[in-house]
Amino acid sequence: MTSSVPSADPALGGRHHNEGHGRRLTAAFEALEAFPVLAESRNRVLRLFTQERPATAAVVAAVESDVALAIATLRLANRVDGSSRGRVDSVVRAVSVLSPAAVQALASRARTFDFFDRSGIWEGTPERFRLHGVATQRAADRLAAELGYEDRDRLMVTSLLHDVGKLVLSHAYPGYPRQVHGEARTPEERIHRERRELGVDHALVGGVLARRWGLPKAVASTIERHHSDDADGEAALVRLADMLAHYGHGDAVSPNEMLTTARVVGIGPAELRAVMYDLPNPSTNGRQRALDPCPLSTRETEVLRRLGQGKVYKQIAHELELSTSTVRTHLHNIYGKLGAVDRAQAVLIATERGWI
Incomplete structure (x- = not known):
């Protein structure tokens, strides 16, 4: 395949300098400032605030299930002066840092996208992106429950936003992903094609974007490293969750890569089979998170x-x-x-x- 996509800017890890390439990526970063919230997500958040005291868990769930809304909430919370400035790594913490009025106002003024009333540059991208992000998030939550993972709230953010770099590349290059990925089938094959054709991959670009947004280092690093060959910790968890999401969509995944990544996070074949079996049923995704303050001693x-x-x-x-x-x-x-x-x-x- 001969790609018309230019070589990558060295600032993003590319092999050859190309000012046109750099400008495209910069323009894409700026375009993502206008990435829309799903209309239904916005409406659900606003409905919660018609109640006198909306439950924290309900507000978190509504924000946490929408890519643009989660990003906007995290960015706003990380700009609030105080000890948590630049350290808010989950929607749970963001909602606690911001006032209910701030979350309500953020949702009220958000740009929205409706699947049945498309317009603008994004077409169906927001909905497709959310579907995979939420599927990866559910898989990650099931893995967290299996492992007793402590940073479960942050994992909900990193798994939802893990592919945000794809939004950048989609905007920068109209031929992405089809032109770049070609006949590649598995996530590993596609990431290698990106590196070969662009000099960068969507994970690296996503990490750069997360830093531009002022998100904590732990969030940006996980996004950036989730396709690295030496991924461990939360990055490996997100990588495995991504594979499980593709598996759940009926897409091709490499059994060997899945088993290898599972071993890195401490999950054996028997436990992995149980997770794969459970994924279609959300009710089996493990214990609930304690988001509302417990009134009990x-x-x-x-x-x-x-x-x-x-x-x-x-x-x-x-x-x-x-x-x-x-x-x-x-x-x-x-x-x-x-x-x-x-x-x-x-x-x-x-x-x-x-x-x-």
């Missing part, structure tokens, strides 16, 4: 967790070295704090909100 949480395990009052009292009457008192307080009428409802509420 540590002891009340311990009591309720054991109640959820099917233990009776005497067992709970023995394990926690309490009297049975004290356990009953704790449960009475738990019901009041959660607005539950019985133990089953209390366990359900606490489980759904990630408190137990």
Whole structure:
């Protein structure tokens, strides 16, 4: 294949200097300032603020599932003066740094895209990009649950935005990705074609863009390294999640590459098969994240967790070295704090909100 795409700018790791190439990429970076929020995402966020006190978890979920909205929220939060400036690496932290009014205002003034009413330069790109980003995010969340990964909230951002460099290359080169990827089938084959034809790949470009946006180093580095041969830690997790998302779409993936990357993050073949089996069903993606502040004390949480395990009052009292009457008192307080009428409802509420 003979590519009409010029060689890469050395500032982005390319092999030959080409001012036209650099200008194209710079123009694409600037164009992404106007990357639109999905109209439905914007509407869902605004509907939440018709409630007197929208749940933090609901606001995070709405923002976290839209590429442009997540980017805008993170960028705004990282510009707020204080100890968290430049360190906000998750939507959870961003929503806590910004006031509810700021999130509402951000959504209100966002440019939007509607699949049924397309206009402008992006055509169907925002929807297609979101579909793969969310699929990768779900796969990453399932892997995080399997591993007990601690930085799960940041992983939701890096997995959603991992391919943001593709937006840059799509805008810079109308022939991308078809012209550059050619007959390449797997993610690894496509990344090698990008490096050969452009001198850069979308992961490297995405890392540069994340830094331009002022996102924390940990986020930019994961985006930049998720296709590196020596990817480890969160970058390897995102790489594996990306493969799983392609697998879920019915796209070609390399079994050997998937197994190799899984071993890097500490997942064996049996666990990987379980993850692959579970992915079509979102309800199996693992424990809920605790996004809303838990109103229960540590002891009340311990009591309720054991109640959820099917233990009776005497067992709970023995394990926690309490009297049975004290356990009953704790449960009475738990019901009041959660607005539950019985133990089953209390366990359900606490489980759904990630408190137990």
